[in-house]
Amino acid sequence: MVVRPRRHPLVPLTLLLSVLLIAMFAQTPALTLFAFIGATLYLATAARSVLTMRSVIGYLILWVLVAVTNPLFSTGGATPIVFIGGRPYTREALLYGIHLGGMLISVLLWFRCETFLVAEENRFFLFGRIAPKSALLISSVLRFVPLLRRRAEAMRGAQTAVGVYDDPDWLHRTRSTMTTWSALTTWSLEHAIDAGAAMKARGYGLPGRTTYRTCHFTKTDAVCLTAILALDAVTIAALATGRLDISYYPEIITARAGLLGRCGIAAFAVLTLLPFFSFLKEDLRWCYYRSKM
Amino acid sequence: MLLSVENVTFRYPKAASDALRGVFLSVSDGQWAVLCGLSGCGKSTLLRLIKRELAPFGQMSGLILFDGKTACKTALSKGSGNRPLPDSGSQDAASEENDTVLSDRDAATGIGIVLQDPESQIVTDEVWHELAFGLENLGLPSDTIRRRVAEMASFFGIESWYHRKTYELSGGQKQLLNLASALVMNPRLLLLDEPTAQLDPIAATEFRNVLTRINRDLGVTILMAEHRLEDVLPLADRIFLMDSGSIASAGTPAEVAQYLYAHSHPMAEALPAATRVYFAITGRSAGSGETTPAGDTAMPFTVRDGRALLTKHARESDIFRKPRSEGAPISGEIALEARDLRFRYAKQSPDVLSGATISLHAGEHYCLLGGNGSGKTTLLSLLAGLTKPYAGSIRLFNRKMTSFGPGELYRNNLALLPQQPRDVFVEKTIREDLQNAFRRMENEPAMQQLCERLRITDILDSHPYDVSGGELQKAALAKVLASRPKVLLLDEPTKGIDVRGKHELAGLLDELREEGLAVLSVTHDAEWAAEHADRCGLLFDGEVISEGLPGTFFADNAFYTTAANRMARGIIDGAITVGDVIDSCCRTCDDTAEVSL
């Protein structure tokens, strides 16, 4: 069981979106580092299942790949390590590649955090407010997909038993899968009609449809949201004024961060560590209650 | 009258005859009315016309009034299309009509409907959202929705799965959810179209219990279409019998039962066991032709009342307590033999089958019964070679199943009729599908003959989704028989099939068995198994336990048995079908008895 923070979905979604956008597009290694640390800490504590050996190795390979290939295309650096085919393989480009790979990995890790930060039933909550019809469409697709997979399984069985999958040859197998698929299509379109009728029977199409809100926006939510936006503002201000700029070519030059720059990094660090802290808080609180029970 | 249907006639587009012919029907507030009849008699069409959002395309005449307002307009060629009902005429006409025409909103809230297939009525992916969906459509504020959803969830006891995904629910839970989602709109009339046809007996009973509460405690009027009367007759206030598009009889359950018996209507066989025995006992003393049977006892509908009737009858006249005459078990060649099958879906999950052993002789009909989730369907798919057991062996005609090469097992050997017969169809018409199958099996000449034998020649050019459940099942049977199997596996063959269909299926199977076909049915239907099986077995806890001839099998079971057996237990030992009971009762009073019931 994963402990989810009991916040209005707007809060984790805003947090997620701001971390993702800044991590994706900011050019500062310090920010990337914090994005990486924040996601790893959260996943390692709140969602251990994600960080399996296989996925960790996969992430590492991707990182190395991006880092190592970057200098092959970017020859802008001033410090060559080696010449490959007459083209310099530079230190600066390699470092930039390492940063780029790290950025990609932390973004992917934050995407994984999404599953745990936002409860599944709240994932499309905001969408439901803004675009109710699309949200309804998504909701029904999410129901159909498992259903179709089960139907496909049953139909494959039925088709096998009438000898459609007789031949293990791949061409034949593809044709047989197509046959199953075609039967599935007929079934699902017919099913769509029934489901549409059921919707109409329950008043779909009457004017003035509302959206049922399961979540309430509390004062705490407002405080959290304001805090996140304020942290965002500091980091973006630092980025926009160029305090966090870094230029790799021909040599690595970092801008003087100054107070604003340092504040920007600190703000982003807090932002990325928020999920981890809130998980720790919940965890500790629960341990505390249990100890008194 | 809450609902009155006046002289409604309806014809589907391109249809040769009317689906409904001058139907009159009225249901008053708080009643539980049942609309019964064989498949294809027009029950569903009528229900869909009453719930006008579901009204099919076609030509309709007559009037349907809900609460004194027109629910469905006369002579309107309208479908479940896009236009709202009150055809926008001039403003004055619209306001004038307002008093007499049911508004869209009232139509949506006033009449709720639950259809046969639990799956197809669910719209969203979460239970809570499904409950809220109708109220969202009505445009209610969140607080109101929250309250009404909460009320409904606790009334139905679905709090424990309130946050589940709709696709994770069992069939029974899905149907309960459909009922709750209809009821959350506060309807005054609830329409039900064979709501328990796709459920197992336990889920069906639970569903009916909830319906009883809705009717008794909330005062919601119920109109239910049903072709199995065993369980609904004791609950109903009023019965309408439909026969090829018109109401053949209407009245109290006793009156309609009397009508069915007097006219030897096919639906008479769908009457409760107790009622059928009652007619057999009392009907003869009254003589034929009379409308009311002589007899001082009220007509029984339940096992309890049936027992009282039998006890009384046994006291007054000696009952011939003959043991059921059972033939010797069929001991032909062993067609299919499975030993010690073990199966689980994943390494960590528990065993679904833990040492199931079963054998099937040539020419035998074996019925395997078992509760929901006992692994019946899993066993069937193992026996059909669709999934592999992790231990145990399956031999087909004394040859290991694993030794059959590709394209060999499903030719001339084994066939499976799946639970949803339409799963075997892929083409636009049944004919194309059958032709492909017979061609693949190099058995083309046999097609025409088989179709005639199964009496499906007139539906060959239909789309597989446009024919009734019973017809489709026969067509599917034709398709799986194309491969000239020696072993036929059936998954829930009687699900959703009416009495006539069940008899026809049993007859066909008997004919095929004469030719040496071995049949294994997996079923919930104890009545059907008792009547048509050569041998029965119970699958429990992953093993086949208590195997035996139907007589001994059902007589030994206390719960998992037929209504007739429960009724006659201790009075007529060994009677397991209604026929057995009637047989032994009537031997005493008249030896010439030739009872057709």
Add this chain to the structure above:
Amino acid sequence: MNRRWLTFLLFFAMIPAVAVGGALIFRERHYAWISLCVAVLTCLPIVYDFEQRETGSAELMVLSVLTSLSVAGRFLFAWLPGFKPVTAITVITAIWLGAEPGFIVGSLTALLSNFYFGQGPWTPFQMFSWGLIGGLAGLLARPLRKHKVLLCLYGVFAGVFYSLIMDLWSTFWMGEGFSLARYLTYATAAIPTTIEYAVSNVIFLLALTGPIGDKLDRIRVKYGLFRETENEDPAD
């Protein structure tokens, strides 16, 4: 109507504004930023228009089922990587039901199937490219429905288009700025995959257009759906 156009204008003014604004903040990575903005912001007006339009319940469910089929198709053919019916279903939807449903089915498939196959920064690009493939097919519905050859050509085009867009994504995200050499390298490396996409699109289009089209026609006749599009297509 006026309001609708105004909203469209607003969207189209928004794309460059957001893109330029972001580019000023994120400097070096402005290629990635602008491409993301374009991908996300092109979807918005279409979703907006879809929201404003009246869609009957059965029509909505048909769209839902087609999307689900295309998501489920990614599972059903999982044993053949790259061989997916997504494009074919998107195109068929677009031809039969129109450009907007085509776009919606294409982009929703990308968004929702990634909940099973993994979300990432590539999601908006997949949404964009599949959506566009659908939208374009909807605009070319008449010729595509008439001529099998054109349909096949469109399948090839869709495969190449999709592949090139995703290569663009790799270029922006796995490297710095935009380098033509890098893009060409990725595109060259992806040639086998591109061919597979194109071939599978053609196969699926040929295999599915008839059956699914028939089935869509069947429910349209039987239940009277999508009637507004009926007069557009002569029975062929």
